[in-house]
Amino acid sequence: MVDDRTLLTNGRVFASTGDPGERSFDGDVLVEGNRIVSVVPGRLDVDPASARIVDLEGATVLPGLCDAHTHISWPLDFVFDHDEVAAAPSHRHILDVAAVARTFVESGYTLIIGAGVLQIEDDTLMKEFVDRGLHPGPRIVPSGPMITEPGALGSDGHLMEVVADAREMREAVARQCDRGARAIKLFISGDGIVPEFPSEDTYMNDAMLAAAVGTAASYGAIITVHARSAESVAMAARTGVQLIHHACFIDDSALAALEARRDDVWVCPGMHYLYAVVHGHAEPWGMTPDRLERSGYAHELACMADGLRKLKATGVRILSGGDFGHQWTHHGTYAAELQRYVELLDMSAAEAIHTATRNAGPLVGLAVGQVAEGYLADLLVVDGDPAADVGALLDGDRRRAVMKDGKFVYVNPLHYP
Secondary structure, three states: OHHHEEEEEEEEEOOOOOOOOOOOEEEEEEEEOOEEEEEEEOOOOOOHHHOEEEEOOOOEEEEOEEEEEEOOOOOOOOOOOHHHHHHOOHHHHHHHHHHHHHHHHHOOEEEEEEOOOOOOOHHHHHHHHHHOOOOOOOEEEOOOOOEEOOOOOOOOOOOOEEOOOHHHHHHHHHHHHHOOOOEEEEEOEOOOOOOOOOOOOEOOOHHHHHHHHHHHHHOOOEEEEEEOOHHHHHHHHHOOOOEEEEOOOOOHHHHHHHHHOOOOOEEEOOHHHHHHHHOOOOHHHOOOHHHHHHHOHHHHHHHHHHHHHHHHHHOOEEOOOOOOOOOOOOOOOOOHHHHHHHHHOOOOHHHHHHHOOOOOHHHHOOOOOOOOOOOEOOEEEEOOOOOOOHHHHHOHHHEEEEEEOOEEEEEOOOOOO
16 A cells, blocks of 8 residues: 555665764655654665655655653743642543643654653653553653652652662552553652752662562563662662763772673763753843852763763663653753753764664563664754764754654645645
8 A cells, every 4th residue: 555655765874883983875765554654765666656755855754753851841931840740630630641642743752661650650641642642742651740759859758759778669660560660760869950859869679679679570560760860870870770860970899880781781971961051041040150059060061071982982872862841941942951961072974863763672572662664654854964973963944854653744845745
């Protein structure tokens, strides 16, 4: 059937092979159903009567992108009003969540991993709507409310679940998984954005984390952690946590623990958020120079860059994702995270793109993140060559189309009126 086959022709292909020096090549991509069935240099000889032919006019096709640290609870006009959003009428709030999901997929992001919600069903409801074809959006690995411990950041119980020991942890993780969550987020360190809870503080213990990991595994779910301190990073690595957010401070012990699990642990820095705050982008919304100094974020950013460069050398996989949604990190600017990797971590543009493509699939158990035969046809088409200039991924006017599961879910009317 013509409707079931699409040939993307006369373009360039960034396959996301994993080679740090990878370049795009002139090529064609054939999709049948929801899978890529052929990728070749040059042109494919396909009968126009047997497939839909899409002339890319020299644009580049690459894998759909992944953001591994998302809060779709945060509306497009979100500032830092977590309590207000959590208390909003749910029937109105879900419209904000729908707008965020649409923004992700129209920005080229075909996979997102939840990192905590403000209303309990935000991720799971939106996943249902998207999966049923009722609303455009990415593939969603849904999360629930974040989990913390008594006395720690978030322990007032307004926004997070609070657990005191391994038994309560198992119960909390099981409840979330029973509701459909598949990425359970634990808060195991402080965060200098609230100076009373410094980033170097560490919460929870090995028994609590091991209980969370084991319970989640029985549901086919993963554990993710907010871990800024070196001690929290090391604890997460040695207890089997799959996805570590931030990892701002990485000492020798944390680095060794991560390297020991190189094949089954991922680090998602959220570097652009830290960069934006340190460089004054949040000042109009209350992050004054005095508050910035008390947060310790400038020192934290420098330590993060140093630690992640060391981590990169070990081969531990870095995943792109970045707490986007504040007014200083607007929804829709998600690829700014990749720019920071190029500028601050000495990554090539190709390496940066790999953090948002091929590195994600093994974590979530999906054949995504490469333009290769047999992979799911989640694809992004942009003018220019992102392998030469990763900034091309930030320009909405250069974004021609987004395909998910072999179907176009976004087509830019500037290019295809």
